Structures are given as C-alpha cells and as structure tokens.
Amino acid sequence: MTATVTRVGSPIDALDVAAYTLPTDSPEADGTLSWDATTIVVVHASGGGERGLGYTYADVSTAKLIESKLGAVVLGLDALDPPTAWASMVHAIRNLGRPGIASMAIAAVDVALWDLKARLLELPLCKLLGMAHARVPIYGSGGFTSYSLRELQEQLAGWAAIGIPRMKMKVGSCPSEDPMRVRAARDAVGPKAALFVDANGAYERKQALEMAARLRDAADVSWFEEPVSSDDLDGLRLIRDRAPDGMAIAAGEYGYDAPYFARMLDASAVDVLQADVTRCAGITELLRVDALCRARSMPISLHCRPSIHMHPALALTQLIHLEYFHDHARIEQLLFDGTVAPTDGALVPDLDRPGIGLELKRAEAQRYATT
Numbered sequence: 001m002t003a004t005v006t007r008v009g010s011p012i013d014a015l016d017v018a019a020y021t022l023p024t025d026s027p028e029a030d031g032t033l034s035w036d037a038t039t040i041v042v043v044h045a046s047g048g049g050e051r052g053l054g055y056t057y058a059d060v061s062t063a064k065l066i067e068s069k070l071g072a073v074v075l076g077l078d079a080l081d082p083p084t085a086w087a088s089m090v091h092a093i094r095n096l097g098r099p100g101i102a103s104m105a106i107a108a109v110d111v112a113l114w115d116l117k118a119r120l121l122e123l124p125l126c127k128l129l130g131m132a133h134a135r136v137p138i139y140g141s142g143g144f145t146s147y148s149l150r151e152l153q154e155q156l157a158g159w160a161a162i163g164i165p166r167m168k169m170k171v172g173s174c175p176s177e178d179p180m181r182v183r184a185a186r187d188a189v190g191p192k193a194a195l196f197v198d199a200n201g202a203y204e205r206k207q208a209l210e211m212a213a214r215l216r217d218a219a220d221v222s223w224f225e226e227p228v229s230s231d232d233l234d235g236l237r238l239i240r241d242r243a244p245d246g247m248a249i250a251a252g253e254y255g256y257d258a259p260y261f262a263r264m265l266d267a268s269a270v271d272v273l274q275a276d277v278t279r280c281a282g283i284t285e286l287l288r289v290d291a292l293c294r295a296r297s298m299p300i301s302l303h304c305r306p307s308i309h310m311h312p313a314l315a316l317t318q319l320i321h322l323e324y325f326h327d328h329a330r331i332e333q334l335l336f337d338g339t340v341a342p343t344d345g346a347l348v349p350d351l352d353r354p355g356i357g358l359e360l361k362r363a364e365a366q367r368y369a370t371t
Contacts, residue, residue, distance in 0.1 A: 009078040010048030010120055012085070015071040015109065017043050019063040020368040022331055029146035031172020031202025038327055039370060040335070041066070041104075042360060045112040047079035052116025053358055055308060056108040056278035057328065058101065060370050065105045069093065074109060079120060082113040086284040103256035103281045110282025111308060115355040124351050129283070129315035135346040136313045138306065139196060142326030143169025143185065152181065153188035155326065164345045166194040166321065168223065171211075172202025178211065179218045186219035196223035203227055205235045209242055216244040225250045225274075236269035248272050253303035255280050258288045265296050272320065276303040283312045293318040307332040307339050310347045311356050322347065332358075335365050 021039045028035055041063045042055045056062060073092045074085045089109060093102040118125040140159030143152050152169060159167045169185050171178040178197075186195055203211060208227035215221040224243065228235040230251040240249040252274035255261050261280075264270060273293055277286045293300045300318040302309045304325040313322050324342060333339050338357040340347050350357055 009080045011076050012045055012047045012074050012079050012113070012116075013076075014046040015043065015066070015074060015112075016046075017041065017063045017066045017071075017108075018365075019060045019370040020335065020365050021060075021370045022334070022368050024327060025330065026151075027146045028144045028327060029173060030144065030170040030198065031200040033200065034146065038331060040331060041108055042335075042365070043108040043112040044360075045074070045079070045109065045116045047116055048120050050116055050119040052079075052112040052114070052119060052355060053360065054108045054110065054112030054115060054282075056104045057305065058104040058108075058278075062101050062105045062108070063370075065096075065101055066109060069096075070105055070109055074113070079113065079116050082110060082117060083284050085113050086110050086282065090281070098281075099256035099260075104279055107278045107280065107282040110284050111277065111356070114283045114312075118355040122354055124349055124354060125311035125356050126314040126349055127351070129287075129312060131314045132317045133314050133319060135348045136310055136319070137166075137321040137346050138164060138324040138342055139166035139168055139194070139321055140164045140326075141168040141196075141198075141304070141323045143167070145170045145173035149181065149184050153184055156185050157188040159324075160189045160193055162342060164324070164342055165192070166196065166345070168196035168198055168225070168323070170200065171197045171215075172199040175203070175207065175211065179214050182215050182219045182221060191220075194222050195219055196225065197221050198225035199227050201226045201229035201232075205232075205238055208235075208239050212239065212243045212247060216247050220246075222246055223248050223250060223272075226253075230254050230264075233264060233267040233269045236264075237267055240269065240271060250274055250301065253279070255289070257281060258285055258292065261289045261292055265292060265298060270298075272299050272301050274301050274303050276305065277309055277312055278305055279303075286312055287315065290316040290318055304328050305332075306347060307336060307358060308356060310340060310349055314349065335361055335368075337361060 248271040
C-alpha cells in the first residue's frame with residue numbers, strides 16, 4: 001500500500017532531533033531490569049512560523065533513525081494533516097520492522113506534528129482533539145525493587161500526602177520478599193489508598209497465581225500488572241480468570257501498533273488495557289487503540305510519560321487513569337517549561353497554552369546532550 005501524499009496548506013519545513021541522557025536520582029530496578037540513566041529523544045517540527053514538540057524515551061539510535069529516515073519523508077507535507085505524515089512514515093519504514101525503535105521514532109515525530117498543528121490553530125491540543133474529560137486521574141508510580149523499605153514507604157506516603165489516591169510499586173526481583181514489601185507499602189499509605197503492583201513479566205504462571213492471592217490477602221492489592229510476560233496472552237487470560245475478586249489484570253505498555261492491542265483484546269487477556277503514546281506510533285495510532293477499547297467496553301490506562309500524555313489522554317473515551325512515573329515526572333520537570341503538577345490526584349491542563357503546552361529548556365537540556 002502506497003501512502004497518499006498531499007503538499008498544501010502550511011508545509012513542514014524542518015524536523016530537528018536531539019537526544020539527552022539523564023542519570024536517575026538513585027539506582028532503579030523492577031522485576032526484570034535495572035538501570036541508572038534514562039534517554040529522552042526530543043523532536044521539533046517546524047512549519048508556518050511555529051514549532052511543535054514531541055518526544056519519546058528510547059535509545060539514541062531512535063534519534064539517528066529520525067534523522068536518517070523520517071525527516072525527509074515528512075518535509076513539505078501539510079502541517080495541518082498529521083495522519084498523512086504518519087502514513088508516509090509507516091510506509092517508509094516497511095523494511096525496517098514496525099515494532100520497537102521505528103515505532104518510537106514515528107511516535108516522537110507524530111506528537112510533534114500534532115503539537116505543531118495545534119499551535120498553528122492557536123489551540124491547546126486537547127481542544128483540537130476534542131475533550132472527553134476535563135481532568136486526567138493519575139496514580140503515583142515507582143516503588144522500585146532497588147529501594148530500601150524506608151525509601152519505598154517514604155515515596156508512596158509522599159504521593160498519598162499530596163492527594164494521589166492510587167500508587168504502584170514494583171515486585172518480582174525477589175518473590176520471597178514481595179509479600180513483606182507490599183505489606184510495608186500498605187502500612188505506609190493506609191487502608192483507603194488503592195495499591196497496585198507491577199511484576200514486569202517476572203513471574204511464571206502458577207507463581208503469579210499464587211502471588212495474586214497472597215498480595216490480595218496481605219495488602220488488598222487491586223491491580224496486578226504484567227504478572228507474566230505481556231507476550232503470554234494465554235497466561236494473562238489464565239490469571240485474569242483465576243485472580244481474586246477485586247484484582248484487575250493489566251498489560252499492553254509494549255504495544256507498538258493497533259494489531260498488537262487487537263490481539264490482546266481478542267484473547268480477553270486483561271481487565272485494563274495499557275498503552276503508551278511514545279511507543280504505539282503516536283497520537284494518530286493511540287486514538288485508534290481507544291476506538292478498539294470502546295468497541296469492547298474495555299478501560300484504557302496510559303503508561304508513564306505524564307506530560308506528553310496529558311492532552312491526548314483527555315481525548316480518550318475509555319480512559320481511567322495515567323501513570324505518574326517518578327523518573328519521567330522528574331525528567332520532564334527538569335527539561336520542560338509548562339509541566340503540570342498533580343492536583344487532587346489528577347492532572348489538569350493549562351488551556352491558555354497552545355499545543356501540549358511544553359517548551360524545551362535548551363540551556364538545561366544541553367547539559368545532558370547525547371547527540
């Protein structure tokens with residue numbers, strides 16, 4: 001299939017990309033991975049005298065792909081028609097493979113183009129997309145397995161103290177310690193807060209079933225994310241069918257295209273589908289994922305990256321909440337002007353700012369420049 005190309009209106013006249021690598025504020029780990037730095041790839045798309053901003057959290061190679069492949073694809077296209085540019089980019093990377101780096105590269109450009117369109121029309125992006133909600137409920141997320149019990153409790157209690165009624169911690173690095181750590185988390189946040197856990201696919205099926213029962217009994221855990229690998233749809237379905245009452249099974253953050261989410265939904269693998277605008281090829285595809293969920297009466301929760309997710313989240317009919325991830329919230333506050341602080345457990349956009357409302361702090365960002 002060949003993408004239809006239209007060159008009218010306000011042409012896209014430049015696409016600039018840079019990568020920045022920032023150290024974590026302390027070592028971070030989950031059930032299957034550990035890290036001490038995070039790379040963010042930032043794209044600016046220009047046209048009609050405005051500049052749109054998009055980004056993704058990915059490897060430096062993602063920036064290289066944008067420079068070598070995608071820039072030439074979108075130049076000259078109509079800045080008021082992001083879906084045309086999106087289709088052209090998807091067509092151009094056919095032989096590279098859609099999942100992974102290519103999809104994240106497309107996502108950063110796609111968000112930048114939607115931001116550019118909103119700025120050209122002098123609208124906040126949520127108004128351009130259409131608002132299904134006035135605010136985005138959030139849950140605090142971090143609780144890394146690398147944290148001591150004191151660090152874990154302080155972080156979760158801190159979210160509760162500022163009015164966030166839901167919070168998530170990591171499990172799976174040491175299964176024998178997980179019930180104890182989760183009980184400590186419950187003690188820190190009190191009985192009313194919703195407590196979530198994320199295993200990042202660390203458990204095997206029977207181990208995950210046993211852990212679901214123990215964590216529900218020990219600390220009233222109401223959300224079990226990726227108890228097994230998100231590629232194990234049969235395993236997710238098994239755990240969803242047999243998990244204790246009141247415990248939702250969630251997965252989907254590694255979805256890179258609409259067919260991935262359709263397969264997960266067709267398998268009845270989850271109670272809540274997760275998606276990430278910076279992985280699933282941007283806003284253009286995220287809106288389709290929401291439509292898939294709408295057709296199945298399935299709730300959707302957005303993964304991490306709170307500042308770039310806030311505006312598109314408001315347009316999703318099936319949205320229940322957004323992950324306010326510690327590392328990304330910290331990075332976005334450091335690198336961008338216009339970030340929004342949580343208010344009463346939600347993010348509320350500043351409707352006086354056009355687009356996604358963010359501006360890169362260039363001098364601050366340059367300290368962490370990778371490319």
